[in-house]
Amino acid sequence: MPDIFVAKKKPVKTSPPQKTNALAAFIKKPKNINFETQEKKEEIVLFLRRHWITNVPWVLVIVLMLVAPVFLRFFPLLDFLPGRFQFITLIGWYLLTTAVVFEKFLSWLFNVNIITDERIVDIDFPSLLYREISSAKIDQVQDISTKVGGFIRSLFNYGDVLIQTAGTEPEICFEAVPQPGQVAKILNQMMLEEEQEKIEGRVR
């Protein structure tokens, strides 16, 4: 029996996959990035991490740590130590600085938020060898709100995206991500598509 009414499939506006810059904070459809709990047919739609400007405070601290030994010439705090101890202390200091740089960089690089065609995923590494992965299906998302406040956040267009869900994780927060308005728009669009799929009975 011929169908009386066939709903036209709305063409989904999606940009082509971008050439992935591993250090970018806002990547649409990244190539060559996968996460551990990703399913075979699941595609990453948006890959986010904190805006690069959020790194400025710790970079300034590192600059201070790097130049701190120079001030020992003017304030000889270590002069009571023999030369060999001063030398090893200096090497130890720079080793510690290296560790701080590496840890801070890793924290920025791997604390990410991912929106796939099926769900939203929040990957956090709050401390050494500890990780938190929270996720919620798109159809469980109930409310999306964005928060951009303050001079720096407005200037560089970054902020928080708060996602209320009906899942086990009641709220997922994308912290200090670039273009929060755009993120919310994409999420809203995906929620509509998901609802449309439910109405039409399409199940992936």
Add this chain to the structure above:
Amino acid sequence: MNSEQLIEFLTKLAANPWILLKILFLVAFLIYVAFAVIVVRQVNLMIKTLDGVLNLPLRMIAWIHLLAALIVFVLAVVIL
């Protein structure tokens, strides 16, 4: 350690108080080496969780950092 050995050790310590500082430095660097090992494991865990983000350079940096920590520990043993 019996009482004679303890007295001998304390006498040595009194003659050269920097030995105590050397021990403190070595303990600190040993803790740092342990930290560097944890960093290597952390990088592996992170790469396993999120594959495709600078995998090779990060692994290399973590191993070089561990190697540097070991070299500094050995240097401290020799120099101090």
